[in-house]
Amino acid sequence: MVGLRRGRGFRRRSIRGALPSPRPGRSRxxxxxxxxxxxxRAASGASPSSGGxxxxxxxxxxxxxxxxxxxxxAAKAAPEGYVRxxxxxxxxxxxxxSFNGYGIMAARAKILSSAGAASRESSGAASEAxxxxxxxxxxxxxxxxxxxxxxxxxxxxxxxxxVAVARAEGADFEACAAAARAAIDGGEEGVGxxxxxxxxxxxxxxxxxxxxxxxxxRSRMVGMSYLRERASEAKVRGFxxxxxxxxxxxxxxDLRAAGREVCRTAAKDLARAYPEAEEAHAPYLCLDVxxxxxxxxxxxxxxxxxxxxxxxxxxxxxxxxAVEAAWALGDAVATMEAEAGTxxxxxxxxxxxxxx
Numbered sequence: 001m002v003g004l005r006r007g008r009g010f011r012r013r014s015i016r017g018a019l020p021s022p023r024p025g026r027s028r029x030x031x032x033x034x035x036x037x038x039x040x041r042a043a044s045g046a047s048p049s050s051g052g053x054x055x056x057x058x059x060x061x062x063x064x065x066x067x068x069x070x071x072x073x074a075a076k077a078a079p080e081g082y083v084r085x086x087x088x089x090x091x092x093x094x095x096x097x098s099f100n101g102y103g104i105m106a107a108r109a110k111i112l113s114s115a116g117a118a119s120r121e122s123s124g125a126a127s128e129a130x131x132x133x134x135x136x137x138x139x140x141x142x143x144x145x146x147x148x149x150x151x152x153x154x155x156x157x158x159x160x161x162x163v164a165v166a167r168a169e170g171a172d173f174e175a176c177a178a179a180a181r182a183a184i185d186g187g188e189e190g191v192g193x194x195x196x197x198x199x200x201x202x203x204x205x206x207x208x209x210x211x212x213x214x215x216x217x218r219s220r221m222v223g224m225s226y227l228r229e230r231a232s233e234a235k236v237r238g239f240x241x242x243x244x245x246x247x248x249x250x251x252x253x254d255l256r257a258a259g260r261e262v263c264r265t266a267a268k269d270l271a272r273a274y275p276e277a278e279e280a281h282a283p284y285l286c287l288d289v290x291x292x293x294x295x296x297x298x299x300x301x302x303x304x305x306x307x308x309x310x311x312x313x314x315x316x317x318x319x320x321x322a323v324e325a326a327w328a329l330g331d332a333v334a335t336m337e338a339e340a341g342t343x344x345x346x347x348x349x350x351x352x353x354x355x356x
Contacts, residue, residue, distance in 0.1 A: 053092075055219045055299055057308070059226040059292065061105040062155040066300055067096035074215045079204045082213055095217075099210050102184070102299075104226045106155030107291050108284060109162040110183035111176075112138055112148075136167065140179060140287035143170030145267035147283060164283065171263035171286045173256065180287075180294035184209050209299050217301070221308040227296075228310035230288045233277040234258045240276075246312045252296045253304045258288035 002066045053072035055068035075083045075093035101110075141164045148163035149156075156162075201211060231250060232239045236258040238248040263286040265273050270282040277285050296302045 020194045021257045032256075053219050054222045054309075055217050057221060057223045057227060057296070059223070059295065060103045061226070062103040063100045063106070064102045064299070065096070065098045067094055068143060068217045068219050069094050070215055078215065079213050095215055097208070097212050098215075099212065099299075101155070102210060102295070104291060105153070106231070107180070107183060107295075108149075108164075108287060109142060109153065109156055111179050111287055111291060112162045112164055113183075119203055133328060135165070137165045138179070139167060139172045139175030140164075140263075140284075140290060141166040141171055142263070142270065142283055142286055143167075143266040145283045156213055164287075166267070170266065173260040173263040173286065173290055176263060176286055176290040177256075177259075177294050178290045181298045183291075184294055184299050191232050208301075214301075221296075221300075221302060221306070223308050224312070226288070227292055227308075228259075228312050229283070231255060231258070231310055233274055234262050234285060235274065235276075241312075245346050247309050249307050249309045251305050251307055252293050252302050255289060255293040255296070256304075259286065259293060261288045262289055 053069045055066070058065040070078075070083060070093050072091075072093060080093070081096060083093055083095050085091065101210070143166050145164065145166045148161065150161045152158055153161060202208075202213060204213045206214055228248070231248070232241065234255075236248075236250050237254045238250055241248050248268075262274065265286075267283055269297060270277065270285065271279065274282060274285060281288070296308065297304065302308065
């Protein structure tokens, strides 16, 4: 969930990501992370309506967020709760949505409950079918691994647990990504199918996932939190970075290539092959990379070769030093609204529930 807080934000005109030069032939746009985002498939190049802003995707443990600038027509067509406006900068409209339950930790249970191992109640009462699926193993689990989480799992209800059991042949990235896509879109093909995860009806067309409305994104992508952390741990092309504040630009295709190598690695070899990954999370690195890839492509509509700049820390112009980008999406939105004279303290989700 995006944390929207008053009084502790960055100054709007001082938030600048240390973004690298674009690859030859690529348009970069202004390196200012002041209006955020993502959503449906991006158009090529920057749109005048986006004002040179960037789209920001933030993948946390329990939820994923995305936000980006939209034009007045999209703002007018949006269902209540999806697009907000600020009077500054000549009038800026931006789409922002939090997908609660689709953070990287919460997604593990969803993915492991498909195409193999079962997610179940902590009572341990599993059906014979679930037990059989568990024994078959899961394509996201590295060879030789058997584990899971038994109660009080981060991102899940207190009484929920999951198991992770390897197949005899070990993990496979493509099969794992298919399980991740099934978790994201409930088995429907493509973004905009009208049904979200688990058959949740969309608020309105066009549909993203988990029942959320979306609209066209025209600005380039910036990613933070677990998107960068897992890319670094998996040795995606461009990593290791030159420092924690250094931005690294990759594509979903780069994630896919690195993920294939991760998934081929047996559990006993993960610590040696991927020393940056924490011991407790290393057995899930294949799954996590497949999910990050699928979230960007299936969930947020990125193209295989579309660039996304990953940031861990943000340089503060005129202040010196860098601060971690954790919770930066909600914090920056709150700050911009406060400076624009709007109420950043209360946000209403679709359906009217307030987040404070």
